[in-house]
Amino acid sequence: MNTPTSTQAAASGSDIPRARISRSFWHSVARRLSRDPVTIACTTVLLVIALVAVFAPVIAPYDPYKTSILVRLAPMGHPDHLLGTDELGRDLLTRLIYGARTSLFMGFAPILLATLIGGTLGIVAGYAGGATNMIIMRTIDVFYAFPSVLLAVAISGVLGAGIFNSLVSLTLVFIPSLARVGESVTTQVRNQDFVVAARATGASDWQIIRGHVLSNVVGPVMIYASSLVSVAIVLASGLSFLGLGIVPPEAEWGSMLSTLRPAIYIAPMNAILPGIMIFVTSMCANLISDGLRTAMDVKV
Amino acid sequence: MQISPLKQTLPSAETPLVTVEDLRVRFRSRDFNVPVVNGVSFSLGKGEVLCLLGESGSGKSVTMRALMRLFPSTAVVSGKINVDGHDILGLSRSKLRAIRGAVVSMIFQEPMTSLDPVFTIGSQIAESVMFHEGASRRQAELRALELLELVQVPSAKRRLIAYPHELSGGLRQRAMIALALACRPKLLLADEPTTALDATVQIQILLLLRELQHELGMATIFVTHDLGVACEVADRVAVMYAGRFVEQGSITQVMDNPSHPYTQGLLRSTVHEGVRGVRLETIPGSPPDLAELPAGCSFAPRCGFVRPDCTMAVPHDATVGQGHSARCVLVG
Amino acid sequence: MNATTGNTEADRKAGLEQPILAAENLKKYFPLGGSFFRSQTAYVKGVDDVSFDVRKGETLGIVGESGCGKSTTARVLIRLLTPDSGVVRINGKVVGAPDGISVRDMRRRVQMVFQDSYASLNPRLTIEDSVTFGLRANGVPKKAALEKAHEILGLVGLEPDLFAQRYSHEISGGQRQRVNIARALALSPEVVILDEAVSALDKSVEAQVLNLLQDLKQSLDLTYVFISHDLNVVQYVSDRVMVMYLGKSIEIGPVEDIYARPLHPYTRGLLASRLPMDPRRRVQSAPVTGDPPNPVNPPSGCRFRTRCAWAEHVCAQREPQLTEARGAHRVACHAHIPGSGHSGPAKWEGVDAD
Structure with missing residues (x-):
């Protein structure tokens, strides 16, 4: 690093030699995350929700589908139903616990799939450049032209309701933006001297992508993907709310919100509960994403 | 321009344009806490050209930018800076804005910035x-x-x-x-303004700056890592190492009689005509890790003349000649 | 390929002295503007008909200012850029030709060190991984690659025990450049292209790395192509020097000759632009005025004529060709070419004096 650049570098503190112990990038990211109280708290909340979802049959006090005409819309704190019941007299706590399964799944699974597919497309487009890039990116631009909500609704509308179909439509919705991020980061990395140097050693494209490109692209793509989890949760709930996602009587926060809607004046707390869950979960996902971004924002 | 203005370096009776007292700057954030300027004091008369000479991480640029209070947000600053009667570190933002450009202005290495x-x-x-x-x-x-x-x-x-x-x-x-x-402006700050230029253009800009400085009579602080550039423009030089002035004096004094081992090493290791076929003399080791500066003289770990007392305390600024001093136990 | 170089090439093949690396009439033009509609007509002539050769064990210095094509030349040599025309030969074999040497094989014999020590190391890899990458990519088993990497790290002065597991941001600029050198040497190349390899280093570190490069050249029997804008450094390391201006090679010859008796007015101006490092002997006037012209539309004829004090009518008319002036010293300037129609060089009191 030369004196010319040193001035700026010194000002940003990046040419200052740091820690004596060698630490890989992921190591230091993990260390930073572990010191961030907000991220820790949010992760704990999400983990608790996830655990509850996994062990739903064990934890849930009732059968989620068991209706009761007698205790419809029981208020919170009812002796038999801690959080009350819904419009068909099903235990709300149980429904929320089972709903966590679908809602969390719909938050994470489409993002995971879209990251894999979109990220790969992006890396291929970014690394190959030229005509390949143009074909991939212009195709993606077509999808990009529609607002994500509209796109999800349209695809689900065509495919019909159901978990699998929602998964497909949400995945398709998120592929374009993830491919874009993947492409732009890859294009940057590809032009770095270390990639040029790797090409000069006679390494194949695949070797270069595996050895040099992936390690630098995964971070930014992951940050972006994590910020989409909350969007996916809300979007999945939205689809269910519109009747395009999960089919009743399946428990899902969005569809619960939808079916409880008419009860908002009679039992407001009951109606709001699924909304609160959606809010808390997506909020936590967002805050974790922010934490991840800050933790990775190191000029190493 | 015939006889280049190697001006008197005697402290003149008139009040200096710039006085800096015990300037200390550290960059502090979540990940680091590094001292970059460790007690710099100097004064500069009207129309005088001071070159801050040093390598990357020596703190030369931060020192210069301090005169305009241009710091990154992580900087923690102490000390006193007075430019033409203004207390730079104490000024309000609006006052500072009025001074930037009018009293003090700056040129950069990369004009596009x-x-x-x-x-x-x-x-x-x-x-x-x-x-x-x-x-x-x-x-x-x-x-x-x-x-x-x-x-x-x-x-x-x-x-x-x-x-x-x-x-x-x-x-x-x-x-x-x-x-x-x-x-x-009464004070021009120049941050390596010719480093990015080609040799044939660099010399033109150096000549221009020298001419303008002479004509307009403004004081100039010129940051560079290049001894050759310093020789062209400076009245006085201050050699910086690890955030301190290790040697200062008129350009002729420092070039003729470099007194700090670092300055000597720098002069000897610079590749110039006539070293062909000869093995280059080098300063061993790497520039210091600012986060873990050694006790005493920061140059001691790389110094060929190191003595036990070098690591005891930071050497004081010892006089070599009139207006020429070095922070080294070997001097004085 | 024109007749003259063909002949000299044949002559050399007949003799013992076959250049280890030879560039013949290399051209690399960069199109400007729309790639989609193919309507561009403007080109930047990055490298325009450049020929030179490098003999085994020597250091060829390439000097010139930014935009003169020296870095492009390096990239064409190692085929990071494909030349538009012209060939590169390794030991007489044409790179990329069916009966020559493959690009992959060439890269095992020619390696490159870049200017920016930081950008040329992957921040996510340890130093040892950076050095072994090329070996692994060329099919060397992991254990052997590691051993080789450690050996070379030792060779460039980085104790493997201390440095192998570190990351590039944890070491100093000089150490990083040593890693880059180690990476280039890992494949045991014969030729190393050093593209401004010491330019970004602090002066005190630059000297260390220059010494290291000299030592490595000796012990590993290397050949260097040393590209730099720093005239003093080029003088220090080179055996022969090529001067480039706006994509053209304008003067080439033994280093003593070029520095003591430069012929081309640009070379003279460039050499005179070196700062004397003496506050009592300051430069009083600029040896060359103006900026280098825009490489998109270089001047007709001789490209230097717009800044040249000797420019005459002929300089705008015809492009001067590299012509032998004094033995191995060749120059592309009408003033030095008898019968070119130029009245000859002006008297010049410069480096001649010594």
Whole structure:
């Protein structure tokens, strides 16, 4: 690093030699995350929700589908139903616990799939450049032209309701933006001297992508993907709310919100509960994403 | 210009334009806490040219930028800086803005960082004149033309309406100098302004700066890592290492009689004509890790003359000759 | 390929002295503007008909200012850029030709060190991984690659125990450049292209790395192509020097000759632009005025004529060709070419004096 650049570098503190112990990038990211109280708290909340979802049959006090005409819309704190019941007299706590399964799944699974597919497309487009890039990116631009909500609704509308179909439509919705991020980061990395140097050693494209490109692209793509989890949760709930996602009587926060809607004046707390869950979960996902971004924002 | 102005370095009776007392700067954030300037004091007379000479991480640039209070947000600053009667570190933001450009102005290594790409050269200079001097647009534009002629831009009239990217590197540098001089600053800060230029253009810009400095009589602080550049422009030099002045004196004193082992090493390891076939003398080791500076003299771990007392305390500034001093236990 | 170089090439093949690396009439033009509609007509002539050769064990210095094509030349040599025309030969074999040497094989024999020590190391890899990458990519088993990497790290002065597991941001600029050198040497190349390899280093570190490069050249029997804008450094390391201006090779010859008796007015101006490092002997006037012209539309004829004090009518008319002036010293300037129609060089009191 030369004196010319040193001035700026010194000002940003990046040419200052740091820690004596060698630490890989992921190591230091993990260390930073572990010191961030907000991220820790949010992760704990999400983990608790996830655990509850996994062990739903064990934890849930009732059968989620068991209706009761007698205790419809029981208020919170009812002796038999801690959080009350819904419009068909099903235990709300149980429904929320089972709903966590679908809602969390719909938050994470489409993002995971879209990251894999979109990220790969992006890396291929970014690394190959030229005509390949143009074909991939212009195709993606077509999808990009529609607002994500509209796109999800349209695809689900065509495919019909159901978990699998929602998964497909949400995945398709998120592929374009993830491919874009993947492409732009890859294009940057590809032009770095270390990639040029790797090409000069006679390494194949695949070797270069595996050895040099992936390690630098995964971070930014992951940050972006994590910020989409909350969007996916809300979007999945939205689809269910519109009747395009999960089919009743399946428990899902969005569809619960939808079916409880008419009860908002009679039992407001009951109606709001699924909304609160959606809010808390997506909020936590967002805050974790922010934490991840800050933790990775190191000029190493 | 015939006899280059190797001015008197005696402290003159008049009050100096710039006084810096015990300036300390550290950068502190979540990940690091590093001292970058560790107690720098100096004064600069009107019309004097001081070169801060040092390598990357020596703190030369931070020291210079301190005179304009240009710090990154992580900086923690202490000390006193007085420029032309203004207490720079204590000024209000609005007052500071009025001083930047009018009393102190700065030129950079890369002109594109200080020139706005979406405005023409002429309008940028005029804007600055209008802001600081309250001139009318018409007057300001005339002044812009004058300035471009002053910095010897050929066909200046045509260049007034050019955008920065339309100019070559050398012309851009000239335009930036014109912008910096727009409001007749008393102090010019130059941050490696010729480092990015080609050799044939570098010499032209150095000559221009020397000429302008002479004509306009402004004090200049010139940051560079290049001894050759310092020899061309400086009245006085301060050699910086790990955030301290390790040696200061007139350029001739320092070049003739380098007294700090670091300065000596720097002079010896610079590749020049006539070293062909000879193994280069080097300063062993690497520049210091600022986060873990050794106790005492920061140069001690790389120094060939190290003694036990070097690591006891930071050596004081010992006098070598009149106006020439070095922070080394071997001196005095 | 024109007749003259063909002949000299044949002559050399006949003799013992076959250049280890030879560039013949290399051209690399960069199109400007729309790639989609194919309507561009403007080109930047990055490298325009450049020929030179490098003999085994020597250091060829390439000097010139930014935009003169020296870095492009390096990239064409190692085929990071494909030349538009012209060939590169390794030991007489044409790179990329069916009966020559493959690009992959060439890269095992020619390696490159870049200017920016930081950008040329992957921040996510340890130093040892950076050095072994090329070996692994060329099929060397992991264990052997590691051993080789450690050996070379030792060779460039980085104790493997201390440095192998570190990351590039944890070491100093000089150490990083040593890693880059180690990476280039890992494949045991014969030729190393050093593209401004010491330019970004602090002066005190630059000297260390220059010494290291000299030592490595000796012990590993290397050949260097040393590209730099720093005239003093080029003088220090080179055996022969090529001067480039706007994509053209304008003067080439033994280093003593070029520095003591430069012929081309640009070379003279460039050499005179070196700062004397003496506050009592400051430069009083600029040896060359103006900026290098825009490479998109270079001047007709001789490209230096717009800044040249000797420019005459003929200089705008015809492009001067590299012509032998004094033995191995060749120059592309009408003033030095008898019968060119130029009245000859002006008297010049410069480096001649010594």
